[in-house]
Amino acid sequence: MSNDDQKKIKLPRTAKGKKPQYFKDPTIDKLLSMVLTLMGELSVTRDRLDTVERLVEKNGLFKIDDIERYDIPDDVNQIRSERRSAYIARVLKSVQDELDALEQKGDGKNTALDD
Amino acid sequence: MIPLLEHGMLAQRNHDEESRQSFVNDFRIHLASNVFPGNFPTYYNRVLPNFIKNKGREPETRHEVRKVMTHDPYYSFWSAMQRNSQEMIWDSVIDSVERQLPELIEKSRKTGDKGSLILDPDLEIPKYHVAADIHLQPGAYHSDQIENDVAAGAMYDWGTYIYSMGGLGTGNNALGQITNGFFKNEFPDKKPLRILDMGCTIGGSVTYWAQQHPDAECHAIDVGAPVLRYGHARAEALGAAVHFSQQNAEQTNFEDESFDVVMSHILLHETSRTAIQNVFNESYRLLKPGGIMMHLDLPQAHGQQPLEGFLFEWEIYNNNEHFFAQLRDMNMSELCQKAGFKNEDIHPKSAGSFWMDDKTPYADDGFEFPITIGIK
Numbered sequence: 001m002s003n004d005d006q007k008k009i010k011l012p013r014t015a016k017g018k019k020p021q022y023f024k025d026p027t028i029d030k031l032l033s034m035v036l037t038l039m040g041e042l043s044v045t046r047d048r049l050d051t052v053e054r055l056v057e058k059n060g061l062f063k064i065d066d067i068e069r070y071d072i073p074d075d076v077n078q079i080r081s082e083r084r085s086a087y088i089a090r091v092l093k094s095v096q097d098e099l100d101a102l103e104q105k106g107d108g109k110n111t112a113l114d115d
Numbered sequence: 116m117i118p119l120l121e122h123g124m125l126a127q128r129n130h131d132e133e134s135r136q137s138f139v140n141d142f143r144i145h146l147a148s149n150v151f152p153g154n155f156p157t158y159y160n161r162v163l164p165n166f167i168k169n170k171g172r173e174p175e176t177r178h179e180v181r182k183v184m185t186h187d188p189y190y191s192f193w194s195a196m197q198r199n200s201q202e203m204i205w206d207s208v209i210d211s212v213e214r215q216l217p218e219l220i221e222k223s224r225k226t227g228d229k230g231s232l233i234l235d236p237d238l239e240i241p242k243y244h245v246a247a248d249i250h251l252q253p254g255a256y257h258s259d260q261i262e263n264d265v266a267a268g269a270m271y272d273w274g275t276y277i278y279s280m281g282g283l284g285t286g287n288n289a290l291g292q293i294t295n296g297f298f299k300n301e302f303p304d305k306k307p308l309r310i311l312d313m314g315c316t317i318g319g320s321v322t323y324w325a326q327q328h329p330d331a332e333c334h335a336i337d338v339g340a341p342v343l344r345y346g347h348a349r350a351e352a353l354g355a356a357v358h359f360s361q362q363n364a365e366q367t368n369f370e371d372e373s374f375d376v377v378m379s380h381i382l383l384h385e386t387s388r389t390a391i392q393n394v395f396n397e398s399y400r401l402l403k404p405g406g407i408m409m410h411l412d413l414p415q416a417h418g419q420q421p422l423e424g425f426l427f428e429w430e431i432y433n434n435n436e437h438f439f440a441q442l443r444d445m446n447m448s449e450l451c452q453k454a455g456f457k458n459e460d461i462h463p464k465s466a467g468s469f470w471m472d473d474k475t476p477y478a479d480d481g482f483e484f485p486i487t488i489g490i491k
Binding site: 009010011012013014015016017018019020022023029032033036037039040041043044047048051067068070072077080081084085088089092095096098099102103 | 116117129130131133134135137138139141142144145149150153156157160161188189191192193194195196198199200202203205206207209212213216246247248251252253254255258260261266270432433435
């Protein structure tokens with residue numbers, strides 16, 4: 001097999017097996033997937049911008065390749081991780097809202113949470 | 116996300132690929148810590164009162180809980196997000212593997228020769244493997260997309276690390292650390308000379324064993340060629356001598372009584388009812404007298420409350436772990452006896468705490484894996 005043939009390889013992207021339907025209207029399943037992907041991509045973009053900002057501050061000028069070679073220091077990794085967690089919580093606020101309302105309404109019998 | 120330790124075969128990630136994987140990792144941590152726990156108040160404050168109102172009693176089994184919880188909007192939304200997060204794992208690792216596949220294949224063909232690799236293109240891939248792509252990894256562990264393919268192994272290395280939210284450790288070998296620590300603790304006088312790991316995929320566990328037991332001859336089998344090619348190259352890159360061969364653990368070509376230790380790491384739940392008995396029978400056949408069988412796997416249903424049991428089975432219905440359902444209720448001691456092990460030499464135990472290298476979701480929660488042990 002030539003190198004050109006190998007370069008053309010496209011790996012499968014969809015797993016074999018029946019996908020569950022979670023909502024009455026399957027369109028909602030698709031919309032949720034889109035929203036979650038959007039969440040991810042925005043996070044990726046924000047990380048990239050973060051890299052750009054840090055490099056600008058560090059070098060004044062930089063080459064595009066610098067971004068690919070940027071080695072994330074542990075403390076920056078930590079900062080990014082905390083920001084991502086806050087971001088996820090923000091986008092998923094509607095889920096937390098439902099839970100908060102439930103707990104406000106409940107009789108405090110949440111014993112399993114302590115297990 | 117703390118990256119996996121470099122070993123020479125890892126697919127290199129560009130800036131955005133690394134960021135995308137970190138997002139999926141953090142998203143899954145958020146789901147596990149902040150959204151999943153909400154299923155408990157949802158159950159106790161909404162689902163359970165409705166059940167009692169309709170039936171006049173509490174649910175008696177996890178199956179009864181399933182019927183009502185799967186219709187609850189909070190549970191459904193968590194479940195849908197959890198499923199999506201699993202698909203996003205693979206989506207976040209495919210790009211870098213696809214882009215570097217020719218280089219990875221070339222590297223895998225220029226390895227050292229401490230261990231070895233024997234493939235069997237005629238091996239029949241068992242039904243439980245081809246029925247669906249386990250863990251939603253597109254193409255599964257056994258499909259070659261190109262000659263000398265290693266893609267499934269390269270994806271598995273990053274993918275399982277993200278799946279475990281780092282719980283498998285930066286060497287991707289936590290399960291091997293658990294069984295090895297457990298073995299040394301339980302059998303301090305045993306010095307194994309020949310070791311077999313069944314269903315090894317990329318050999319994370321057996322490579323760790325080989326590093327810890329340099330005088331032993333370590334063998335590893337799996338039905339998937341691309342994961343074996345990758346695993347062999349990975350082990351060589353790590354300087355470990357492991358002999359990989361493409362074989363089904365139900366029936367191997369090794370000689371009778373030729374191993375001191377026969378083990379597996381989360382293999383059984385991905386096989387079938389018949390296969391598990393066959394694996395135990397084969398383990399017995401391969402062990403020398405006094406040899407140790409150790410099969411580490413996921414928890415069974417015994418002793419779990421109906422809600423807990425139901426939540427534990429999410430992966431069966433949502434993550435292509437269909438065969439785990441059968442393992443949940445099987446009597447492992449009985450299977451060991453049928454294989455030939457004597458009752459007094461069968462020990463169901465749990466292990467997890469031997470591995471404390473990092474603070475991980477598994478270590479923090481005292482997550483323990485049951486191990487089925489048989490002494491021949």
